[in-house]
Amino acid sequence: MSIEKDLEKRSNGVCELCGSNEDLKAYQVNLNDDGLDGSVLLCGVCNSNVDSPKEIDMNHWRCLSDSMWNENQIVQILAYRTLKQLNDPWANELLDMMYLDDEAKAIAEAGIVSEDDSEVKKDANGNILVEGDSVTIIKDLEVKGAGFTAKRGTVVKGIGLGDVAGHIEGKVNGTKIYLKTCFLKKV
Known part of the structure; x- marks a missing residue:
């Protein structure tokens, strides 16, 4: 069974961040410097914008208020990273509510893509x-x-x-x- 089929089964055939069923693809989440990876199933919009979430309509990412509670820790880590990069008041409120154990939070923090320029x-x-x-x-x-x-x-x-x-x-x-x-x- 392929990785995408496994992910499709796990996610019930929807994007694990926003719930869309359009243009689904596996997305590799780098979990640490040792190259340990995990995969999530994302729609085309999430897949192409998750590394630079500020480039699309902020309202798209409001879906993270649900996906941050996903039972799969890899999805939680990706939701955390995305919220952290958004650096918007509503996203920061969600981060305050979100719970990750210390190890998962350290992994999530380590994988955040930093921007060279200052806050928009x-x-x-x-x-x-x-x-x-x-x-x-x-x-x-x-x-x-x-x-x-x-x-x-x-x-x-x-x-x-x-x-x-x-x-x-x-x-x-x-x-x-x-x-x-x-x-x-x-x-």
């Missing part, structure tokens, strides 16, 4: 922010330590991405501050 920062509408963009504040924000409130509707020009996750740098009222990206809209 997005505004409240999901638009990607880049250095030099202009944004509008969508909620009155009290600026701690500066003694003023950044008012809704204020345009912040020439933002900097900085290195604080989920924040950008910008000048408001002549003061350089960090602003949470979830309270901003790209102009």
Whole structure:
């Protein structure tokens, strides 16, 4: 019996991440540096995007809220790696709920594909922010330590991405501050 037939039987003929039955193929999951592998059955969309999950619609990966509880530990490890790479608030919440024993978590962490560039920062509408963009504040924000409130509707020009996750740098009222990206809209 071929590996794909075994996987099809184990998964009841559906993608082990999203549940689709379209274009199913075996996907090799590298479990450690010794070359130990495990396989999962993935649909064409998951198979071509699991190594770089941010390149497709984020909503596709919401299926991981189910697959992270799969009884097969290889599927759990792949779900963990994918959620970790997404680095989105909802994905991080799922990671907080997910349980992997210490050995499985170490394997999952070791296999995460790291990106050379920094975190992709997005505004409240999901638009990607880049250095030099202009944004509008969508909620009155009290600026701690500066003694003023950044008012809704204020345009912040020439933002900097900085290195604080989920924040950008910008000048408001002549003061350089960090602003949470979830309270901003790209102009």
